[in-house]
Amino acid sequence: xxxxxxxxxxxxxxxxxxxxxxxxxxxxxxxxxxxxxxxxxxxxxxxxxxxxxxxxxxxxxxxxxxxxxxxxxxxxxxxxxxxxxxxxxxxxxxxxxxxxxxxxxxxxxxxxxxxxxxxxxxxxxxxxxxxxxxxxxxxxxxxxxxxxxxxxxxxxxxxxxxxxxxxxxxxxxxxxxxxxxxxxxxxxxxxxxxxxxxxxxxxxxxxxxxxxxxxxxxxxxxxxxxxxxxxxxxxxxxxxxxxxxxxxxxxxxxxxxxxxxxxxxxxxxxxxxxxxxxxxxxxxxxxxxxxxxxxxxxxxxxxxxxxxxxxxxxxxxxxxxxxxxxxxxxxxxxxxxxxxxxxxxxxxxxxxxxxxxxxxxxxxxxxxxxxxxxxxxxxxxxxxxxxxxxxxxxxxxxxxxxxxxxxxxxxxxxxxxxxxxxxxxxxxxxxxxxxxxxxxxxxxxxxxxxxxxxxxxxxxxxxxxxxxxxxxxxxxxxxxxxxxxxxxxxxxxxxxxxxxxxxxxxxxxxxxxxxxxxxxxxxxxxxxxxxxxxxx
Amino acid sequence: xxxxxxxxxxxxxxxxxxxxxxxxxxxxxxxxxxxxxxxxxxxxxxxxxxxxxxxxxxxxxxxxxxxxxxxxxxxxxxxxxxxxxxxxxxxxxxxxxxxxxxxxxxxxxxxxxxxxxxxxxxxxxxxxxxxxxxxxxxxxxxxxxxxxxxxxxxxxxxxxxxxxxxxxxxxxxxxxxxxxxxxxxxxxxxxxxxxxxxxxxxxxxxxxxxxxxxxxxxxxxxxxxxxxxxxxxxxxxxxxxxxxxxxxxxxxxxxxxxxxxxxxxxxxxxxxxxxxxxxxxxxxxxxxxxxxxxxxxxxxxxxxxxxxxxxxxxxx
Numbered sequence: 001x002x003x004x005x006x007x008x009x010x011x012x013x014x015x016x017x018x019x020x021x022x023x024x025x026x027x028x029x030x031x032x033x034x035x036x037x038x039x040x041x042x043x044x045x046x047x048x049x050x051x052x053x054x055x056x057x058x059x060x061x062x063x064x065x066x067x068x069x070x071x072x073x074x075x076x077x078x079x080x081x082x083x084x085x086x087x088x089x090x091x092x093x094x095x096x097x098x099x100x101x102x103x104x105x106x107x108x109x110x111x112x113x114x115x116x117x118x119x120x121x122x123x124x125x126x127x128x129x130x131x132x133x134x135x136x137x138x139x140x141x142x143x144x145x146x147x148x149x150x151x152x153x154x155x156x157x158x159x160x161x162x163x164x165x166x167x168x169x170x171x172x173x174x175x176x177x178x179x180x181x182x183x184x185x186x187x188x189x190x191x192x193x194x195x196x197x198x199x200x201x202x203x204x205x206x207x208x209x210x211x212x213x214x215x216x217x218x219x220x221x222x223x224x225x226x227x228x229x230x231x232x233x234x235x236x237x238x239x240x241x242x243x244x245x246x247x248x249x250x251x252x253x254x255x256x257x258x259x260x261x262x263x264x265x266x267x268x269x270x271x272x273x274x275x276x277x278x279x280x281x282x283x284x285x286x287x288x289x290x291x292x293x294x295x296x297x298x299x300x301x302x303x304x305x306x307x308x309x310x311x312x313x314x315x316x317x318x319x320x321x322x323x324x325x326x327x328x329x330x331x332x333x334x335x336x337x338x339x340x341x342x343x344x345x346x347x348x349x350x351x352x353x354x355x356x357x358x359x360x361x362x363x364x365x366x367x368x369x370x371x372x373x374x375x376x377x378x379x380x381x382x383x384x385x386x387x388x389x390x391x392x393x394x395x396x397x398x399x400x401x402x403x404x405x406x407x408x409x410x411x412x413x414x415x416x417x418x419x420x421x422x423x424x425x426x427x428x429x430x431x432x433x434x435x436x437x438x439x440x441x442x443x444x445x446x447x448x449x450x451x452x453x454x455x456x457x458x459x460x461x462x463x464x465x466x467x468x469x470x471x472x473x474x475x476x477x478x479x480x481x482x483x484x485x486x487x488x489x490x491x492x493x494x495x496x497x498x499x500x501x502x503x504x505x506x507x508x509x510x511x512x513x514x515x516x517x518x519x520x521x522x523x524x525x526x527x528x529x530x531x532x533x534x535x536x
Numbered sequence: 537x538x539x540x541x542x543x544x545x546x547x548x549x550x551x552x553x554x555x556x557x558x559x560x561x562x563x564x565x566x567x568x569x570x571x572x573x574x575x576x577x578x579x580x581x582x583x584x585x586x587x588x589x590x591x592x593x594x595x596x597x598x599x600x601x602x603x604x605x606x607x608x609x610x611x612x613x614x615x616x617x618x619x620x621x622x623x624x625x626x627x628x629x630x631x632x633x634x635x636x637x638x639x640x641x642x643x644x645x646x647x648x649x650x651x652x653x654x655x656x657x658x659x660x661x662x663x664x665x666x667x668x669x670x671x672x673x674x675x676x677x678x679x680x681x682x683x684x685x686x687x688x689x690x691x692x693x694x695x696x697x698x699x700x701x702x703x704x705x706x707x708x709x710x711x712x713x714x715x716x717x718x719x720x721x722x723x724x725x726x727x728x729x730x731x732x733x734x735x736x737x738x739x740x741x742x743x744x745x746x747x748x749x750x751x752x753x754x755x756x757x758x759x760x761x762x763x764x765x766x767x768x769x770x771x772x773x774x775x776x777x778x779x780x781x782x783x784x785x786x787x788x789x790x791x792x793x794x795x796x797x798x799x800x801x802x803x804x805x806x807x808x809x810x811x812x813x814x815x816x817x818x819x820x821x822x823x824x825x826x827x828x829x830x831x832x833x834x835x836x837x838x839x840x841x842x843x844x845x846x847x848x849x850x851x852x
Contacts, residue, residue: 038707044810046620054574136591139579188591188621210630211802213707235707239800240809243686247701250694415568415815418575436578443578452582 031273032255032511034535036233040245040254044211044238047194049187050174051130051137057174058258058525059236062216064199067104067123067172069528070437072518074282074334076169080107080118080176080200084169092168092476099147099161100476102168106155110223113204116180120157123172124149125179127159135187142171164474166481167438173524175199202229202531213237222531230534249274249509257509258526262323263387268509275512279519280334283434283504284327287380287396289497292450292459294378294427296361296371303496304345305355309403310396311347316502319391323507327500329489330433330441334521336478337439337485342493352403361404369404377406378427381420384411392501393430421457424450429457432504437522439485442469445492460497511535537843541836548832555828556609556821560602563820569594570618570815592618605821615818619811624822627807634704635791635803641719642726642792643785649731650777654738655765658773661743669735676732681725685798688721702800722799726792730784737780741773748772774845782838789830790823 030036039058047053050060061069067081078084082105085091093101110118129135130143145165150158161168178198182190196205200223203216216234220226237254239245246264248254250271260268260276268276289297289306296302312326328345331338361369361376369376380396382389393409400407407428412420420426433444433455443454446469447461465488472484508526510517516532571588574580589595593604608615614624653673657666693701699717700706706714745751746769754764791805800806804823811819 052621054577054580136588138574139577139581139584140587141579141581141584144583191622194621209707209802210627211634211806212704212800215707237703237707237800238802239702240806241682241702241798241800244689244702244798244800247686247689247694251697251701253693253701253703412567413813415572415813416566417568418572419568422572422575433578434576443581452585454582455578 039256049194062203064175119154120151122176123157126176229531279506281504285432287499301359305352307345309352324505339486382430458497645727646730650734658742673732681794745773786830790827
C-alpha cells in the first residue's frame, strides 16, 4: 500500500521540487530603473480612447496629450497649445450675440507618433466627431455648445461657442482625435485606435495582454526633446485585489500604486523602497441629505443639528489616521475658487440637542426624537467593501443616536449605489464627489438640477443660490467668477444642504528613488508629468 | 450509449432555454446597469446617459432585448461587450487558456492527492492518518479561498520571496519555469479546496465498500489486500467521486472566480468578476450560458462515466 501511495505522489512531488528549487533563494524582485517602471493598477481599462473611457485616464495621459493639462496645484497649464487663452490675453472674445470665440495657438513642430504633423484640422475633426451622430463618447459636455471650429492656419484653431462656457480652458484636456486615422470611420468600433491610440505623448502602446498588463515604451523623438522621457518602459499591471496589490509592492513586483487606500498607509510606509506621497485632493467625502425623502431635512435647524452632532476632527484623527483634513464645503482648498471665510461647525452635541428641541423634535420614551407622531429616523446608505466608509458610517450612526436621531446603516455594491442615488431612492448617503478641476457647482446645487437633470441629490432648493451659480457659469473673467463662487460657498455653508466630512487626500506609493514625481489632485492623474520622471 | 447521449442532450435544450431566461431576468433585476458606472463622473450629463442608453439598445422593452439577444446568441452572434465595445467571443477566447491551464492543473493535483488520501484514510479509519487527513480536509473545506490565497502570498512571496505573488507570468520573461512559478500558489489554493471535499467522498464510499461481504469473501479466498483494495473495492467506491469530480470540472469553463481574482489570474473567473461589477450584460450572459452548458455537459459525462465503471447504472 505504502509503495502505491509513493508511486502516485512521486511525480507531483518531483514537479513541485523542480519549481521551488528553481525558485530557491529570493526571487530577484526587479528594482525600478530607468529601463522599466511597473505600476500596479486596480483595473483593466475598457478602452484607451480618452473620449470613450469611463475610468481614470492614467495610461492614456502617457500617450495622448491635451491642448492643456492640470498640474500638481490644479492650475490649467498649456501642453499642445502655446498658452491658455484668456480674456486678458485676447485669446477669448465675447461676441455681441451672447456667444464667445476661443483662439487656440498650437505648438509648432508637434507630430503624431506616425510622423504626421498635429494641426488645427485635428482639433476641428475632434469637435465634429464628438458632436456627430456616429460616435458615442462618454460625455459631450461643452462640445455640444460649440457651433463650429475655424482653422485659418494649421497652428490656429478658433472655437466658436454658441454661449459663454466658463470651463473652456479644459475643453481639450483629453487631447484630439487624429483626423488622418479616424475620418469617416465608426470610432466606437475602431479597435485599432481604441486599443492602441495614436498620440503625441512621450509613450506609445507596445503590448496589451488582456487581463494582465499594458506595456508602454518611449517614442523615439518626443517633441520636448530626445532626452525625454527618461524612463524607457512603463508597465501597467492589472491587480484588482487591493491586498494583492500591496503584497506586490512589498515584493517589488510593482513599484507604483496610485490612489492607495488610507487603511494601508502604515503598511506601505513600512516598505523601505517606497515613499507614500500625499496630495490634497479635489474630492470631498460627505453625507447627502435627501430632502425629498426625509421631510425633516428641509428644516435648516435639523441640518445644522446633524452637522454639529458629529465630531469630524475625531474621525479624521482616528478613522483616517490623521491623513485627511476636515472639509467645510464642496470646493476644496486646492481650487482657485476656494474660500475659508464660511460658517464652520465644530463638534457641539449640546448645541445639536438645543437645535433639535427648537425645531420641535422632542426626545421620546426610547430617547429618539419625535415630532407630530413621526420619529426622527432614516437610513444611511454607503458603498460596501470600503473599510473606511463602513467605520465612518458606524461612527456617524452612533453620534447621531446620542442626540436622539435613529439611523440605520445599509451597504450596497458600487454599481447598485449609483443607480440608487440617480433615482433618489435613499434617505441619506455617505459618499464622495470627485469634483472637476473647474469649480462649477451648478450641477450639484442648482434648484433645477435634481436628477435626472443633474446631481442635486440633496434636492436642495435655494433660488438665490441657483441664480448665483448660473451667473458664475456664464462668467469667463476669473476674478469676477471667484467673487460669485465665494458668495455661493457662504450660502452653502450657512444652509448645510449636505454634511461635508473630509477632504479626500490622495495617497500614491512611489519608489524612493523616483525623482520629479509631483502628484496631481484631479482626474488628470499622477502621470501628467511622466516625461520628467527619473530613477536616481 | 449514443442514444443515451442524444436523448440527454435533447433534454438539456429546454433546460438551457429556461436558464437563459431566468439569468437574463436576474441580471437585469440587479440594481444598476451598464451605465451606472458613468454616473459618478459629473461631466456625464443626463443627456449623455440617454444617448448611451439608446446606443446600447437599453431603452427597448426587456422582452425585446431578451429576444434579440437569444436570437443572435443561438446563431453564434454573442454581441459586443458593453464595457469595451469588443466582440464578446474575443474577450472570452483570450481569457480561456489561462483558466484551462489553472483549473486542469488544479484538478489533476487534487486527484493525485485525493485518491491515496481517501483510500488510506478509509483503510486506517479512526487511526492517526485518518484523523490528520480528516482535520486537514475539514480545514481545507472551511478555509475562505481569498484568505488562504492572501496568506500564501504573504508567506511565500512577501515573506520568503520564493514565488511571485500573483499574475500569470513576469512580463518579458517567456520561460516555462516562470509560468510554473506563477501557477503554483493559485493551484495550491484551488487543489486544496477541491481535494479536501473529494477525499471526504472517497473515504466515505471506500468505508462503505470495504465493509461489504464481497470484500470479506475476496480476502477469505486469499487475494492480497492490495489487489482487493485497488481492483475490487476502489472500482466500486469510485462512483460518487467520479460524479463530483466531473461536475467540479465545469470550473474549466466558469473559471475559479475567487482564486483568479486574488491572484490577478487573467482567466474567465476574473473576467466574470469584472463584468459583474460593470453590469456588462452581454459578457455576463455569455459566461453564464457557458457555465450552464458546461454543468449540463459535465453531468452527462459523469453519467456516461458512471455507466462505464458500473454497468448496472447503464442498465438503469
